[in-house]
Amino acid sequence: METNGSDTNLRHTQSPAIRRRIILFPMPFQGHINPMLQLANILHTQGFEITIIHTEYNSPNHSNYPHFTFNSISDRLSEIENHLPMKANAEALYFVKYLNISCVDPFRGCLAGLLEKYGEGSIGCLITDAGFYFTQAVAESLKLPRMVLRTSSVSCVLAWGVLPFFPENNYFNLTKEDPNYESSAPEFPVIKFKDVAKMTTNPDGMRNYVTNMISHMKASSGLIWNTFKELEEPSLETIVQQFSVPSFALGPFHKYFPASSSSLIEQDKTVLQWLDTQSPKSVIYISFGSIAHITESEFQEIAHGLANSGFPFLWVVRPGIVSCSNWLESLPEKFLESVGDRGRIVKWAPQQEVLANPATGCFWTHCGWNSTLESICEGVPMICSPCFGDQPIDARYVSDVWKIGVYLEDGFDRVEIKMAIKRVMMDEEMRERINSFKEKVNSSLEEGGSSHQSLKRLVDYILSFCN
Ligand code: UDP
Numbered sequence: 001m002e003t004n005g006s007d008t009n010l011r012h013t014q015s016p017a018i019r020r021r022i023i024l025f026p027m028p029f030q031g032h033i034n035p036m037l038q039l040a041n042i043l044h045t046q047g048f049e050i051t052i053i054h055t056e057y058n059s060p061n062h063s064n065y066p067h068f069t070f071n072s073i074s075d076r077l078s079e080i081e082n083h084l085p086m087k088a089n090a091e092a093l094y095f096v097k098y099l100n101i102s103c104v105d106p107f108r109g110c111l112a113g114l115l116e117k118y119g120e121g122s123i124g125c126l127i128t129d130a131g132f133y134f135t136q137a138v139a140e141s142l143k144l145p146r147m148v149l150r151t152s153s154v155s156c157v158l159a160w161g162v163l164p165f166f167p168e169n170n171y172f173n174l175t176k177e178d179p180n181y182e183s184s185a186p187e188f189p190v191i192k193f194k195d196v197a198k199m200t201t202n203p204d205g206m207r208n209y210v211t212n213m214i215s216h217m218k219a220s221s222g223l224i225w226n227t228f229k230e231l232e233e234p235s236l237e238t239i240v241q242q243f244s245v246p247s248f249a250l251g252p253f254h255k256y257f258p259a260s261s262s263s264l265i266e267q268d269k270t271v272l273q274w275l276d277t278q279s280p281k282s283v284i285y286i287s288f289g290s291i292a293h294i295t296e297s298e299f300q301e302i303a304h305g306l307a308n309s310g311f312p313f314l315w316v317v318r319p320g321i322v323s324c325s326n327w328l329e330s331l332p333e334k335f336l337e338s339v340g341d342r343g344r345i346v347k348w349a350p351q352q353e354v355l356a357n358p359a360t361g362c363f364w365t366h367c368g369w370n371s372t373l374e375s376i377c378e379g380v381p382m383i384c385s386p387c388f389g390d391q392p393i394d395a396r397y398v399s400d401v402w403k404i405g406v407y408l409e410d411g412f413d414r415v416e417i418k419m420a421i422k423r424v425m426m427d428e429e430m431r432e433r434i435n436s437f438k439e440k441v442n443s444s445l446e447e448g449g450s451s452h453q454s455l456k457r458l459v460d461y462i463l464s465f466c467n
Contacts (some may be wrong), residue, residue, distance in 0.1 A: 020124040020466050021049040023114060024149075025107070027096070027129040028058035030264050030290035035130060035151045035226045037262040039209040040068060043307070045256075046459045048124065053110055055103065064261040069113070073106035075099060088380055092291065092389070093205035100134045100212070100374035108138045115142060125221065129325045130157075131209075133216035145221040146464045152369045154225055154235040154249070155190070155397060156390040159332025161214055161242075162187040163196055165207035170201055190401060194409075196394040200303035218243050222461060226373065228253035229450035231402075246461060252373040255418045255445055258352050259370070260361050264290070265348040271314055274344050278312050281361035284421060285354050285380075287316035288366035290386035295323055298412040303335050306343065311361070311425065314354060315345045357381050362424045368393035369391040379438040381405050381430045383420050385412065404434040 022043055027037035037060060040050045050068040054060060055075035062070045080098060107456060115123060123144065128135040130150040139146035150157060163185065164171070171193060174181060180193045200206040217223060226315075227249050229236060230430040240247050250434060284306065298321045306313050319327050328345065336343075351371070354360055363375045364383040371392045375382050382405030384395035395448065399407035408421045424430065444451040 001059050015245075020463070021051060021118055021122055022124050023051045023053060023111065023126045023271070025053045025126065025128040025132060025135060025342075026060075026366040027099075027131045027151075028055045030058075030262075031370050032129050032131070032151050032263070033058065033060055033131055034259040034370055035251075035253050036127075036149055037065070038257045038259065039127070039149060039224065040065075041257040042250070042253060042455065043459075043462075044068070046455070048096060048462070051114060053107065053114075055099065058264055058406075060262055060264075071110050073103060073110050075106075076102040083463055084137065093200065093202050093209055096131055096209060097205065100132065103132070104134050104138065107135065107322040108141075111138060111142055111144070111342040114154055115144065119392075121466065124466050125444065128214050134210040136216040136219050147222045147224060147462075148217050148220045149224045149226070150217065151226060153372075153394060154227055154232045154239050154396070156369070156393045157214065158235055158238055158242075159188040159191055159393050160199075160206075160210045160390075163191070163199075165200065165203040165210065167203045169203070191393060192396070192397050195396060198386060198392045199389060201388075203248060218245065219306065220245060221465075222246040222248065222458075223379040224458065226253050226369070228252060228441060228444040229454075230310035230444055231376070231437065246457075248454045248458040248461070250451045250458060252441060252451075253309065254352060254370070254374060255377060260350055260352070263348070267348050267350040269353075270347055271344055271349055272357065275314065275354065275357040275359045280358045281425075282312055283359045284309065284311050284313040284362050284425075285316075285358075285360050286313060286364040287349065287351060288318075288321065288385065288387065289368040289371060289372070290318065292366045292368075292391075293321055293323055294387075294412075299325075299330050300332050301412040301414050301417065303332050304414035305412070305421065307332075307335060307339055308414060308418045311421060312342045312351065312359075313339075313344070314360075315343065316349050316351075317345055319347055352378075362421065364421075367391040369394060372398060376404070376434060376437050377441050379431070380437040381424050381427070382432050383408060383416050383417075383424055402429060402433065402437070404437065 024036055026041050028031045041153045044050050052068055056072055057075050057077050120301045125145040125147050126139050127149055130148045136146055174193055185191045185192050185193055192460045214460050221461055222245050228251050229249055236249055322330055352374055353402055355374050360380055365371045367386045382398050384398050384405050384407045386392040386395040395407050398405040406424050408416060443449050
């Protein structure tokens with residue numbers, strides 16, 4: 001098992017006599033699998049036995065977790081094979097809705113089998129991803145408490161809960177000329193009008209997903225968040241008021257256990273040697289996560305922006321990220337020759353180690369929640385290019401609330417990109433602000449810190465189901 005320094009604060013708190021099993025069920029996407037398996041590891045160190053139920057699609061690598069037991073269930077995704085690999089926006093919502101129907105019977109059968117196998121009273125609770133809202137009814141029918149892991153920020157759930165996802169709404173028919181384009185959304189003023197349409201191209205699907213997710217979160221026995229109090233205190237207070245179930249913010253989970261063992265794509269570790277040859281805080285790291293897609297012209301603007309910036313860069317180009325292209329075919333002519341050793345391009349990187357490397361000076365990110373947290377934990381300021389879902393909300397918090405990054409507000413333009421890079425690389429106050437969050441993360445995980453206390457409360461809460 002891979003661990004890092006923080007796990008020295010984790011001690012087994014249960015005696016073997018009262019060891020209980022927890023069953024966890026992640027959604028089958030990289031940004032959801034990582035935090036769920038990290039949470040499973042955290043709970044294992046607290047003395048719980050761990051069983052993971054997972055879909056066939058994007059199965060985690062069992063051999064990296066010899067201390068867990070795994071149960072794979074049929075997801076019937078082969079019946080919609082032409083929808084794979086999943087693409088962002090409308091298709092992601094279709095995919096999630098489909099799984100919430102196709103997994104019901106296999107999941108119920110698997111869970112009932114596990115209850116029979118281990119015996120009543122030996123299973124403390126079920127923890128599922130919030131996006132698997134169908135599991136609430138299954139858990140209730142089997143009289144098993146269900147807790148929810150929501151893998152986004154707390155603020156995202158609050159924003160989604162009040163934004164009107166209707167296709168006929170102003171937000172989805174907005175042009176740049178509209179006087180409201182730059183204004184704050186009255187329902188959630190941190191968000192601008194122009195951010196809302198970026199969240200989805202399928203407002204009906206989004207409304208359906210958000211309504212189901214939130215109502216089944218409210219019906220659950222408790223909420224677990226991969227965040228920490230010092231980052232999202234006002235939002236956490238609001239969630240406690242609005243959702244009358246206990247909330248536990250014990251993140252960032254990857255500070256207890258890194259995500260490399262749950263990576264679905266092989267990470268190219270050779271980049272770490274290359275980073276070691278670069279000057280401190282000189283390298284731009286670029287990655288847009290596991291699902292986002294960009295167009296060919298956006299890809300080319302990124303390339304020109306990087307070439308013109310003059311800084312060394314490490315660019316993750318996930319195969320298939322560029323629409324209608326396998327990998328690097330769309331790079332501008334002579335791009336590779338012109339940047340030479342100054343640039344490295346890889347298919348997938350050991351992101352947490354890259355961010356922790358002293359050479360990394362800035363992270364140009366799509367603002368997935370895991371990436372945002374990982375950057376905060378290493379004190380690396382961000383350039384934000386959100387694509388869809390919760391990413392525009394995270395970008396707004398990074399740039400306007402926490403002031404630890406620059407938002408490329410209006411897409412990809414080589415001149416804007418060069419300016420944003422320069423600003424993030426040079427702005428010492430921004431770096432100080434993100435370093436102060438980094439220190440707060442570390443304190444929150446120490447004995448007596450907010451996340452450490454939340455973990456203790458969570459363990460006691462789960463044990464209370466067993467009495
Ligand atoms: N990641 C990685 N290598 C990469 C890019 C990303 O290991 O080259 C990991 C990253 O550390 C994070 C996860 O993949 O834990 C991406 O999750 P996130 O929520 O940021 O974005 P998503 O993929 O869900 O859009």
